[in-house]
Amino acid sequence: MCIFCTPCNVSERQERRKVARRAEIRRIAVRLALDNGLEAATTEAISAAADISRRTFFNYFGSKDEVFSLEPHQWTAEEIVAELRERPVREKPVESMRVVVQSMAAATDFAGFAAEWELLQQLYRRHPELYSRMKLDQADRAIAALVAEFGVRLGVDPAADLYPGMLVNAGFAALQAAENHSRTGDRDLASLIDEAFALLARGL
Known part of the structure; x- marks a missing residue:
């Protein structure tokens, strides 16, 4: 049985949503760094562009470097x-x-x-x-x-x-x-x- 094809439990759905949200924030951060330079892509700027708080940013990423992995x-x-x-x-x-x-x-x-x-x-x-x-x-x-x-x-x-x-x-x-x-x-x-x-x- 393929567990990827079965209905997810609550924790699995939450984890998948988190993975998708991380990917979205990452795309925003990379685009910001490409357009304005790496130094301009601060956690504050990334958070603002992604419409999240800095606290929320650190719920998804441990550091600024991690967002570029x-x-x-x-x-x-x-x-x-x-x-x-x-x-x-x-x-x-x-x-x-x-x-x-x-x-x-x-x-x-x-x-x-x-x-x-x-x-x-x-x-x-x-x-x-x-x-x-x-x-x-x-x-x-x-x-x-x-x-x-x-x-x-x-x-x-x-x-x-x-x-x-x-x-x-x-x-x-x-x-x-x-x-x-x-x-x-x-x-x-x-x-x-x-x-x-x-x-x-x-x-x-």
Whole structure:
């Protein structure tokens, strides 16, 4: 069962609204920095342009730098772990990861991601110091959560056993490779993900 396709509970709906609002504030902040310069894009100016208070701004972002990081996803780490827990315990780990990645891809706005990335790239070219501090916080949390969950499923300690981390990071790399390929050809993303995981399963 795809948990991304089931009705969300209250906390999940709230989290999704927060993710969408963060993306909206980020777009406003980046446009402000591009139009008026990074120094002019203060938390006060961003808050005013987004029609929110500074206190509300800091409910969404821990700092001004954080507003200029990339976060394209429409899922949470908790949802991804729940998706993994739906898979049979005896299923091959690479197959479980494939199903999870397919669900993630179905719930990700790659078109919006590309547009946001294009905007951010303009800003990073002008201010390379921002790029060096960029964090994909949501993806990092998802990777850490999946590594921990695979450790539980496999009965190993991810701090001592490399396998869970290799599996999850390879899965995310497969998603990235498939998404890149889908933008240059006419094949759908789902079939490319399946092919990428078939290559992983064969040991490349």
